[in-house]
Amino acid sequence: MERRQALKYIGGGLLAVGTGRAAHNTVIGYGRITGTNLTEQDLRPLIAERLGADDYRADLGEYAISLSGDELALSASGERVETLSLSDTTPAEAAAVDAEYDLPGSPLEELVRDVETIRAGEYVVEPSGYEAFFDRLREVDTRAHSVGASRNLWTDADPEVVEEFLGSPPTDPERVVVELMTAFREYSNYDVPRYLAGAVEDNVLMSQVELREYFESPTDFGAIADGENTGLFCTELTRRSAEALQAVPAHAATEPVVAGYVRNARHKHVYTAIASLYRRDGKLVLPITFVDYTDTTMYDDFRVTRLTGEGLDAYDTGHRATEMFW
Template identity: 45%
Template sequence: MDWASAFSEISEKDLSRRQMLSALGGGGVVLGGAKAADNVLIGYGVLVGTNLHDQDLSAVAGERLEPSPFATTVSGHEIQLKEDEIRVHDGEGRQAIPLSASAAADADQLDTELELAGQPLGQLVSDLSAIEADDYRFEFFGYEDFFRRVRGTETRPFTIEALRGDRYQHVEPLVIESFSGASPEQPKAVLEGLVEGFRDETYYDIPRYLAGSVEDNILFGSVDLRKHFRTPTEYDAMKAGETAGMFCYEFTWRSVEALHSVPAQQQETPVVGAKVFDERHKHVYTGVASAFKEDGELVIPMTFVDYTHSTLYDDLRLRWLLGEGMEGYDKRHRATDIYWQP
């Protein structure tokens, strides 16, 4: 059978999701099921492959670790990270401090002169110079241990702002609070609240997954089947009932938006959300990191959460087999790349 011609004729019509699924037929379900089994069970180091516990995660996480431009307001002064300098604006003009370890004394002095709460300039100069020189260390934890590790440390919220950059900061905090049942100033509670929020408002888009399996493995990209299943996935669309399911990268984007909806210096535990990509399984999930100083050394602790797992396995009633909740730092996840400004 000429599958490409058949699906091309079908796709020219304005079909519903149900009609397209009917056109896909049992072959798509079988293919999608086989691909799903491969994604869930194979390639994590039991027979072949690796996983987050066995990988050199510091190398993966550090490959793209760098600051990005951002702007925030501290004690009535606008602070901007631009290229290789930090700019401080007030009503009378602008001052600039270079991002260099040699400028540490000047940064500390300006923090004092302007009475900047939290000493953001000194923090940024010190920490970003350390990152540039690879003079820091990662630590990796399960979800609960991550927050226990950070609690009580000398956290570095302005360094977290620099690792976030200006992206994914456009969702209002009240939207996140309504969806998750928690204030974004409490990131642990938000991460937990997103589990039920996603389960209540959406689901993993299995029909789109099956369509993609046929498109990639039978039609080799000659026909766009996924377009029949795409719907808006923003928070307002979910609340309005316009979202007909989400993919892994959409869960990841929404979770990063939730973490970044308030400045890091306002959070109980300042965190940055990252996109973690597993090339072997074509899977994306969320990395969560913080930063603190310990004995003069910059430490970047990190954990991982996966809302595809917490949503899909709940939908399919497979939590008894594949685990419960959003925990991602386990032997069923691996990382090819970690993107700090996803």
């Protein structure tokens, strides 16, 4: 089958999909009639199901720290100089090692105090819009190494490639959030033909005929910037955003963040979660926000931002979560 023939399938199939199916997938299910949304959901179980802290390494100039399982190690020139057990070491003992080696920010004490709490999901979740989220991070003493240890997905993006795509170094996550919106709009668009192909494939042809493949193109940062990409899906927008937000180590950013992938199974949609960590009155707090580059890109594609706004903030009544991946 060629792309032209696939378009014919789409044209006929869209009539069969109809407005009822479109409403089912885009409007209903956010709590207005049935269902729920992020502002109503208990987010902690969804976050804690997969947010962990393991297999972490941070270079601190002369020294490096690494975390694996119960073992926290300090190395110099590739040789271990200290090994701590998370379960057997007190925060005070870890702080003494930090002081002995003059480690900036007391990373060992921080990890000893936080890691098992993160693994147990014993933190207070503090959701907000993205502007309030970054305002909060500037007000508190964030836990950069604990945040870094929480990163798992998509942590290997080349900072120079991301910088070229954004137009500035990816060291300030709030700036990255906004610059991603601008760059996605400048270099690409939401892949409406592929979306429509998928709607027909899933809802009319019952997955008996493959249509999406005729509308696929490279989606890495370089391909997008070079014009090789013909459109992006929510999955690709979310992955690229997570890569950009985690392109530099958490302790090297202006505010440390961990990026996640939120799946809304009910509406077949994904978008980006951004979280951090700090302590308040001795308790670990996880501030979190959500952004949606599908909305920002589509609103710009259809020139409706004057009516809709930019569409970036996703902590609202128009988004819900089934699963979160970190």
